[in-house]
Amino acid sequence: MQIHVKVNGVDYTHDVEPRMLLVHYLRDVVRLTGTHVGCDTSICGACTIHLNNQPTKSCTVFAVQADGCEITTVEGLAGEELHPLQEGFNEKHGLQCGFCTPGIIMTMADFLDHNENPSEEEIRHALKGHLCRCTGYHNIIKSVQYAADKKKQSTTQTQEVPV
Amino acid sequence: MVTVDFDYKKASTVEEALEALASREGKLLAGGYSLIPSMKLRLSQPEFLIDISSISSLKGIQEENGYIVIRAGTTHAEIHDNALIQENLSFFHKAASVIGDVQVRNRGTIGGSLAHADPAADWPALVLAADAVIDVVSRNGSRSINATDFFTGLFSTALEENELITAIRIPVPAEGTRTVYMKYEHPASRFAIVGCAIMRFPDGKTNIAFTGAAEYAFRDTAAEQALAGKALDGAAIEAAVNAALQGQDVSFMGDYYASAEYRQHLAKVYLKRALEAVV
């Protein structure tokens, strides 16, 4: 079947088998390999991307379902500069092997867009769709908190700019 | 992991979906969070999938004719964020926040969950406790099924092969109605080991439903009767807890993680806590 998707702002048209999972489409066809497969059962979250701006486990979506959709993967998250979360994960040592990291960053990017001032408990709850085997989550929490602070600062700075 | 090969059709209207469903053996695909994992494990091997996720008439939540109407294709996240739900059915709001994770909630739909009828899913307990009516349609016409008649066994429902759920209707609760949903979740799957949903009406009627404990979600009529017309004081709650799970026409489930005996124990603990919380 032919599908048309926009990935990280770029349009793609491909013929795919209906059974091709979105994650395999992104990895094997579009060749964006930052999105990972960890568990096959919609648990680990390593395959999380934004499908029409919503965090979605791309291992549980067929590529044909995404026809006509906009997709953002971890490769498309940063603009000129790193996203505050990417910066936070580096600053606070929020990753070790890095395999689960792109998925977590994608979920948290959406989370911080909806929650400027999250508590530790809220961050932990929002991380429920992810497994990290390396960090014990401690520094992931700190990384998200760093990013939340950073986002707030930049909002404040923007507001302070005289019109 | 790869599923069997299948044909795929994206339906844009209910009629189109029903037509496709009548044309050959197939399965409806909504959010896909129940169906796709089971297809990947080859537990489900449909040859034809009809994608109903973009049918706009299956989306949204409105108040109509004394009912809160949740269209079947509404996602868990949309239910969670909906103001009408938050005002009238706070336990739906709560339940939606503890289904799986945010990614699951963004894709999974209430209709899909009910049709799948996982014995440990959350929504079955909620629709049972809320006296919901489940509207279904096929090419032969439409009908409404009371939630209490909907769940018939392990992963089985009163839905006919060619039927599609269009909406879940819940009578707008009278002012002063209180609701609670409490869940003890499996730490890996996040499904309910026991979930207890309670709707307590101002007239003293109390609806109690459990999920997770048995092969399908059920209303606990024995516990409800023990409470009928009584104030929810310590004695009444104790009586309800003692009566709970008695004479139910369901078989309780157990596995290596939580035995049937323990699930029944948990159900009573959660009933007590939920009743104390609903007061």
Next chain:
Amino acid sequence: MSAPNGSNGDGRLIGKSIKRVEDKRFITGKGKYTDDIILHGQTYAHFVRSPYAHARILNVDTSEARNMPGVIAIYTGADVAALNGVPCGWQVNFKNGDTMKEPKHPLLVADKARHVGDAVAVVIAESRNQAKEAALAVMVDYEELPPIVNAAEAVKPNAPQVHDDAPNNTCFDWELGNPKEEVDQAMAAAAHVTTLEFINQRMVPNAIEPRCYNASYDETSEKYTLYTSTQNPHVIRLLMCAFVLGIPEHKVRVVGPDVGGGFGSKIFHYTEEALLTYLSKQVKRPIKWTSERTESFLTDAHGRDHISKAEMGFDQDGKVLALRVKTYANLGAYLSTFGPCVPTYLHGTLLQGLYTTPKINVDVTGVFTNTTPVDAYRGAGRPEATYLLERIFDLAALEMGVDPAELRFKNFIPPFDGVNEPGYQTQVALQYDSGNYHGVLEKGLEMLGYEDFRRQQKEAAHNGKLLGVGFSTYIEACGIAPSAVVGSLGARAGLFEVGQVRVQPTGKVSVFTGSHSHGQGHETTFAQVVADKLGIPMDDVDIIHGDSDTVAFGMGTYGSRSLAVGGSAIMRSIDKIVEKGKKIAAHKLEASADDIEFDHGKFTVKGTDKALSFGDIALTAYVPHVYPADLEPGLDFSSFYDPTNFTYPFGCHIAVVEVDKDTGAVTLKRFIAVDDVGNIINPMIVEGQIHGGIAQGVGQAMFEGAEYDEDGQLINASYMDYCMPRADDLPMFETAHQVTPCPHNPLGVKGAGEAGTIGSTPAVVNAVIDALWSGGHKVKDVRMPMTSERVWRAMQTSSSSY
């Protein structure tokens, strides 16, 4: 990214929390894991695996599968029967001196399947999907045989036999320590004996990146390349070439690119690695295999799985007199690379713990069963030893009505630095390097606010709440390992490490290490060491690892050895660089080499301001116009470092839990870890290692465990069923460090990768037991993982059981 990387102020880098230089590729999705690699002409493999735990293979019919779309080739056990199996890297002997039973672990089984997931055939096809469809169409006739899964049952006379040549399923029986009679005698004289029979359950390592291999063969150069998700590419190359395939080592390149976690499970040489490498030449195309998650559950080596009985005897004053241990260690269906070493030399040797126990005897039977092979999982043997000792200490305290912290203080080995005081000789073969065990417990108690906690606990019990505290003061042996020592104990390899430091003409430095980073941050920590020692910016240092064609040799990363052994090898090379640099400087500055000092990147003639920079020396080494006549040009040194002893990190872990009286649910309220891992190069990375280790240890205590049914089916072989800790299951960890340097390696470091896992498990279980006792439930044990049902049941039955 803000850039604190580089010299700040004092110019020193060691000891600073430098941000990781490897992060950028991972946070932007540019990491390169094995499955990210697609080679020209790529084909895909899918395995046909036994659905039965124990079954004779009567016939394998591939006729239908061969004709399916995209199928290139299918191989069965019969096709590779002439090849060797994968080897075992450690030999353990029976008590009578006989060598262990070592049945062949074939690349594909031909005669019978010995565990669910045993590979019977492999399909190679044009696409992943085609390979899978064809694999599903391979028809195998099995004759089911009765399986055996429990190690203690497997040694009984009438148990099903996994291998014909291993009677009673016994791989070895082994003992260590003082003669049994002496221990029995000491035990008989004890005023109190605490006995604990327990299971240290089987764990599934579950690195989030599934195992993945991509093998190819180039006909013109006659060279194989294997990309593999491994912790030690050179070890894989050696084992595969010399022991399995008999192919020349110089014609094989093994690359471990970015690897998504290992935790031990990616140390071992797996059958799939050798098979795909071999077949890549047969099919003349690259072959890739990526494990599905359930396949990982069934075929990645598991960890732990001990059934033990431990007895500890105390005198009237609470001094330990003796320890007696009997363990049945489940090795699974075949010997994995280090399988026999884990329950023996990495477990029995740690049973001294931190205590002066004068008599110790440990007796271990290694057992074959119809289960997935068992090998090292984070900590490997040391968590099992620590669990045993620390559980028994807290239980003994409860039984004797004494304080568990006091009981430990009474029995600790006194402090020794290994320099002015000698190392501590244990009863179980090891000599500890340096330690201050009182210090970590004192610090832990202070962080906990011990007296306050006991008050709160009493109050809580009064109000019907169950609070508990659990202690674990652990020691581990890491920095693995002195080759001669491990050789005498059965290792079939040396355990040194290689570090090459290549100074480029412009003064930039490429470091080649045989260690491998799969999350540990070598690219940062090693660069910190090199930049600090050479007095150059970190940006001028690149750490290269994971490729057998670029790195001379290496033994890889496991056993918390990277910095202690791999870092020491690099230090040796740095010393050689500096020494040669001094000669070059002396020549140019017309001084004697003995008069040249090197500090902060400068070669200076002592007592003068005559100096040359590191860059000047580098350039001179490659442009040797003014140069000592007897000196070779170039500035590039390689060193092999073989440690003189293990290193012995230790620490104190304390868990605080609340138990829900009605449901048995356990909430981990606090977790305190005071670890002494010797000198610390990068505190941020060390803490990260500790955090992750704690989570895995807590996972074993509360959530995780492989569940086999009687048929040998692994019934929780998916992430839907196998519970691992999630973010909302854990608190923020409270960590602190004490520093007792390692006296025998140049950096004074001990190793931090496994400490968290080793220390944490018993602390959590002890805390639950303590909580239960506080409510009058005097139980000895709650089986791990402590599910709410198990804790609830303990409360139901306990009042009469003790």
